[in-house]
Amino acid sequence: MAIPYEFAYERPETAEQAIKLLGKYGKNARILAGGTDLANQMKQGFRVPEILIDIKNIKEWEVIKMVNNELHIGSLVTFNDLRKSQLIREKLNILFEAAGLVASTGVRNRATMVGNICSAVACMDSAAPLLVHEAVIHTMSIDGERAIPIQQWFIDNRKTAIQDNELVTHVSIPIPEKKYAGAYQKMMRYSGEDLSQSNVGVLVLSDNKYHVAFGSVGPIPKRSLKIENLLNTKGISKETIEEAKAMIETVIAPITDVRATKEYRMHMTKVMFERALKSAVERFKQPKLITQ
Amino acid sequence: MKKISFKLNGETRFLHVEPNETLLDVLRDRMGVKSPKCGCDNGDCGACTVMLDGKTVRSCLIFAIEVDGHEISTLENISKNGLSPLQKAFLEKNVFQCGYCAPGMILSATELITNNPHPSEHEIKEALAGNLCRCTGYTPVIEAILELTKKD
Ligand SMILES: Cc1cc2nc3c(=O)[nH]c(=O)nc-3n(C[C@@H](O)[C@@H](O)[C@H](O)COP(=O)(O)OP(=O)(O)OC[C@H]3O[C@@H](n4cnc5c(N)ncnc54)[C@H](O)[C@@H]3O)c2cc1C
Ligand code: FES
Ligand code: FES
Numbered sequence: 001m002a003i004p005y006e007f008a009y010e011r012p013e014t015a016e017q018a019i020k021l022l023g024k025y026g027k028n029a030r031i032l033a034g035g036t037d038l039a040n041q042m043k044q045g046f047r048v049p050e051i052l053i054d055i056k057n058i059k060e061w062e063v064i065k066m067v068n069n070e071l072h073i074g075s076l077v078t079f080n081d082l083r084k085s086q087l088i089r090e091k092l093n094i095l096f097e098a099a100g101l102v103a104s105t106g107v108r109n110r111a112t113m114v115g116n117i118c119s120a121v122a123c124m125d126s127a128a129p130l131l132v133h134e135a136v137i138h139t140m141s142i143d144g145e146r147a148i149p150i151q152q153w154f155i156d157n158r159k160t161a162i163q164d165n166e167l168v169t170h171v172s173i174p175i176p177e178k179k180y181a182g183a184y185q186k187m188m189r190y191s192g193e194d195l196s197q198s199n200v201g202v203l204v205l206s207d208n209k210y211h212v213a214f215g216s217v218g219p220i221p222k223r224s225l226k227i228e229n230l231l232n233t234k235g236i237s238k239e240t241i242e243e244a245k246a247m248i249e250t251v252i253a254p255i256t257d258v259r260a261t262k263e264y265r266m267h268m269t270k271v272m273f274e275r276a277l278k279s280a281v282e283r284f285k286q287p288k289l290i291t292q
Numbered sequence: 293m294k295k296i297s298f299k300l301n302g303e304t305r306f307l308h309v310e311p312n313e314t315l316l317d318v319l320r321d322r323m324g325v326k327s328p329k330c331g332c333d334n335g336d337c338g339a340c341t342v343m344l345d346g347k348t349v350r351s352c353l354i355f356a357i358e359v360d361g362h363e364i365s366t367l368e369n370i371s372k373n374g375l376s377p378l379q380k381a382f383l384e385k386n387v388f389q390c391g392y393c394a395p396g397m398i399l400s401a402t403e404l405i406t407n408n409p410h411p412s413e414h415e416i417k418e419a420l421a422g423n424l425c426r427c428t429g430y431t432p433v434i435e436a437i438l439e440l441t442k443k444d
Contacts, residue, residue, distance in 0.1 A: 001333050002313050035355070105348060
C-alpha cells in the first residue's frame with residue numbers, strides 16, 4: 001500500500017548535509033534508517049513527516065569499531081551486522097544475544113540498533129543490553145554534538161531525549177577493563193518475530209558487581225540500582241536471589257495488553273531475572289566470553 | 293516524481309517514482325514482477341520478500357525511491373535459467389499447498405544456504421521464522437531443505 005499522503009525525500013551524502021536538512025525542517029522531518037518502524041508508522045498515520053531524510057548513504061555510520069577502550073556502533077549498523085561482527089561477539093555477548101532475538105532475518109537485515117532506541121517502543125530488545133553496559137548516545141545537529149548517557153535517553157514510551165534538529169551518529173560502549181559477562185532473556189510467545197512481553201539483561205562484572213535492567217515492563221526500560229546494590233553487597237546466594245525477586249515487584253510496573261497480563265509479566269520477569277543472572281554468572285566463570 | 297535507476301534481476305531499469313510508493317507496489321503494479329506478494333503489509337509475514345544487494349528484505353517496508361542505485365532480485369531471478377536445486381527439492385516433495393508464501397520462503401532459504409551450505413534444523417527454522425505459511429505446517433519445507441543440504 002502506498003502511503004496515503006505525499007512527502008519529500010532526500011538522501012544526503014554527508015553528515016553535514018544531513019544535519020543541515022534536519023536543521024531546516026526540524027520536527028517536520030524524520031530520519032529514515034531501515035524504515036522497519038517508520039514505514040509502518042507512516043502507513044498507520046502515526047507519523048506524517050513532510051520530508052524523509054534517508055541517511056543510508058553516510059558510510060561512516062555503517063561502522064563497528066574500537067576507539068581506545070570504547071566500542072562504537074554507527075547509526076546504520078543493523079541487527080544482522082551485529083550478529084556478523086566478531087567484535088560484538090567477543091566484547092558484547094549480551095548485545096549479540098539480544099540482536100539474534102529481534103524479529104527475523106529479513107527484518108534484521110534492515111533494522112538498525114539506533115533506529116530501535118530512537119523509536120523507543122517499550123518492548124525494544126536493544127535497551128536492556130545497552131543499559132547494563134552504560135552506553136552513551138551521540139547526537140549531532142547544526143548546533144553541535146551531544147553525548148547522552150543511556151540512563152537519560154528514554155523519557156517515555158516512544159519518547160527520547162533527542163531534539164527535533166538532532167540525529168544520532170553512533171552509540172559508544174565503554175568496555176570494562178576486567179572480566180565481565182552478560183546474559184539476556186526475552187519472553188515471547190513464539191520465536192521468529194514476536195515482540196517481547198518482558199525482557200531482562202544482567203551483566204556480571206569483576207569484584208562481585210552486577211548491573212541489571214528490565215524492558216517491556218513499564219513505559220521505559222529501566223536499570224535497577226536497588227537490585228544491583230543488594231547483589232553487590234550480599235553476593236549471589238539462594239536467599240539474595242529470592243530477595244531480589246521480591247524486590248522486582250517494587251521496581252517494574254508492567255501493564256496488561258494484548259500480549260500478556262500484568263500479573264503474568266510480573267511473575268515471568270522474576271523467573272527470567274533468575275535465569276539471566278544464573279546464566280551470566282555461569283558465563284563469567286568461563287575462561288572466555290560465551291556467545292550464543 | 294523522481295527518476296531512479298536500479299538493477300532488477302540483472303537488468304538496469306529506469307523509472308519515475310513518487311516518494312510514497314512502496315517497493316512492493318512498484319514491483320508488482322508497475323513493473324509486472326508478481327512473485328513478491330502482499331500478505332500483511334507491515335513486515336510480519338515475509339510474503340513480500342525480495343533481495344536487496346543480496347540480502348532478504350521486506351519490500352512492503354521499503355520505499356521504491358530508496359533502491360535508486362541498488363540491486364533488487366526476486367524469485368524470477370532465481371529461476372531465470374530453470375529451477376534451482378532448492379526449487380526442485382521443494383517441487384519433488386510437494387512442500388507447498390496454495391503457494392502464497394513460496395516466493396518468500398524460497399528467497400529466505402536461498403539466502404540461508406548461500407551463507408551456510410549445511411544448516412542444522414535449528415538454523416533452518418531460524419532462517420524461515422519470518423516467513424509465515426497458513427497451509428503447510430512448515431515441516432515439509434524444513435525436511436526438504438535438510439535433505440537437500442545434508443552432508444554426504
Ligand atoms: C515484523 C517486525 C518484527 C519486529 N520485531 C522486533 C523485535 O523482536 N524486537 C525489537 O526490538 N524490535 C522489533 N521490531 C522493530 C525494529 O525492527 C525496529 O525498532 C528497528 O530496530 C528500527 O530501526 P530502523 O533502522 O528500521 O529504523 P527506522 O524505521 O528507519 O526509524 C525508526 C525511528 O527512529 C528514527 N531514527 C532512526 N535512525 C535515527 C538516527 N540515526 N537519528 C535520529 N533518529 C533516527 C526515525 O526517524 C524513526 O522515527 C520489529 C519490526 C517488525 C517490522
Ligand atoms: S507483506 Fe511484507 S511482510 Fe507481509
Ligand atoms: S503454502 Fe499456502 S501459505 Fe504457504
